[in-house]
Amino acid sequence: MKLKLIAPAWRESRTGKIKRFSFFPPLSLGILASLTPDDVEISLTDENLQEIDFQEKVDLVAITTMTAAAPRSYEIAEKFRANGARVVLGGIHPSAVPEEAVNYADAVCIGEAEDYWPELIEDFKGGQLKKFYRAGERKKFLTIPRPKRSLFPPKGYLTSxxxxxxxxxxxxxxxxxxxxxxxxxxxxxxxxxxxxxxxxxxxxxxxxxxxxxxxxxxxxxxxxxxxxxxxxxxxxxxxxxxxxxxxxxxxxxxxxxxxxxxxxxxxxxxxxxxxxxxxxxxxxxxxxxxxxxxxxxxxxxxxxxxxxxxxxxxxxxxxxxxxxxxxxxxxxxxxxxxxxxxxxxxxxxxxxxxxxxxxxxxxxxxxxxxxxxxxxxxxxxxxxxxxxxxxxxxxxxxxxxxxxxxxxxxxxxxxxxxxxxxxxxxxx
Structure with a gap:
């Protein structure tokens, strides 16, 4: 199984062109990678610094997005789905409007993903991907796993x-x-x-x-x-x-x-x-x-x-x-x-x-x-x-x-x- 993690780029407010700049790497995607079973092959693209290869053969694409990047996220999702991949959307925007986001994806992650991400991967492997995955009751103390920082682009951030x-x-x-x-x-x-x-x-x-x-x-x-x-x-x-x-x-x-x-x-x-x-x-x-x-x-x-x-x-x-x-x-x-x-x-x-x-x-x-x-x-x-x-x-x-x-x-x-x-x- 091949999993593709994507951080979509924002666009310039006046020209509409994709920005090629980011202060920080997409930490949430690095955390998802660390929660993914070892038998899954993972790649990550931060579109703020890198071009997306839409011809890459992948099985599942996970995209995290804020509101301003939502239209771009939906474009990316549609292109990968057209090539036969399944797509999961998550982050602040899909969590706020899951019924909208699910029109562009096979599944939507609502809230923090640590609790259910391994379950989602197993559901996908078994052909039983659900439309919505929701975070359960928030635990009093956080247990955030170390992100797989090796997947981040090596250069381009204010600090990595x-x-x-x-x-x-x-x-x-x-x-x-x-x-x-x-x-x-x-x-x-x-x-x-x-x-x-x-x-x-x-x-x-x-x-x-x-x-x-x-x-x-x-x-x-x-x-x-x-x-x-x-x-x-x-x-x-x-x-x-x-x-x-x-x-x-x-x-x-x-x-x-x-x-x-x-x-x-x-x-x-x-x-x-x-x-x-x-x-x-x-x-x-x-x-x-x-x-x-x-x-x-x-x-x-x-x-x-x-x-x-x-x-x-x-x-x-x-x-x-x-x-x-x-x-x-x-x-x-x-x-x-x-x-x-x-x-x-x-x-x-x-x-x-x-x-x-x-x-x-x-x-x-x-x-x-x-x-x-x-x-x-x-x-x-x-x-x-x-x-x-x-x-x-x-x-x-x-x-x-x-x-x-x-x-x-x-x-x-x-x-x-x-x-x-x-x-x-x-x-x-």
Missing amino acids: ITMQTTRGCPFACDFCSVTTFFGRTYRFCPIPGIISELRDLKAKLVAFVDDNIGGNFKRAKELFSELIPLKLKWYSQASINISQDDELLELARKSGCIGLFIGLESLSTQNLEAVGKKVNVVEKFEQAIEKIHYYGLAIQGAFIFGLDEDDKSVFKQTVEFAKKMKLEAVQFGILTPFPGTPLYAQMEKEGRIFDRNWAHYDIGHVVFEPKHMSPATLRQGFEWAWTEFYSVRSILQRLGLLRRNLEFLLALNFAYRRGVRHFSHMPV
Whole structure:
């Protein structure tokens, strides 16, 4: 039996061309490979870096997809099915809309696949593949097997070593797909297993792809303490409330943390309250950012444009704030009602969604009617913000010459700068 694992590529928002870039390897597919019996021959293609060979003779194709890549995933599935292969679809998007996804596949995986993947393989071998496979009750502690990293492309990623130490998030923001997929849970991997794997990998730079690595302060302190002897560098994602614990920040610094992706989302208290982001307190943003910077940790702040209190002044206000606070990087996104989220249900009820092309659900398109500006104004302001923040002058002013991990931060900023050049009518 031959199994093909595929991570589909996203397309450029303006040209529609396939992007050939990815920060990280598809960790979930590496985990599936490790759960597959040894008698199965496995190959893996990350379309973000590699071409897919549609003529390859395979028996079963497994595709994991987020919403923006769903149309491409369906194209890939149809091509392989036309050549006689069976196809399984999984990931966040198929889990949110399984009845849609099954139109393009022989089976759909709903939720985390660890519990049922070996069963699915045996069902396929026996010719008894079911249409739907659903994750059972979530266990309190995670037992994530080591991924088969040898299947990943050897070059092209910001770092090839990614790990999950937790799953889920203790918060449930209305716009976020994390709670939809993992439930309102926050679960931990055993720390000894994490440390053992890192030692075996001889890791120097690691991306912990947790949704909120600091979601439980006590556990985060235990993990960071155990990371210190490894003398590695790492980055991850956390909530702004990590700034409340000096001991935790000091341990993060000592353990090699070079930066955190933090969802600031909005400078409007009303916006944050409306989407359930109660952990964010606008009045404390400056103090929190200064505290995190004091401990030498870089911040990539995430901001959402198009929330219900936003008007056209939001773009300049947000960019000026990000520059003033010398955020090392930012990610600006357009509010997007992903299927399965409370935001989607709300906007559907209000009749505000006008674009149902999933390829546009990439936080770079406007797919709904904003309340206080036109869709065109929202898109133009979004493009201006990216271009302004990643101008050469802005990069140099924010980073200076003495910033910790300057080489890495410059590389990140200029990678983003290259990405905004497709906003062709905006000067860079």
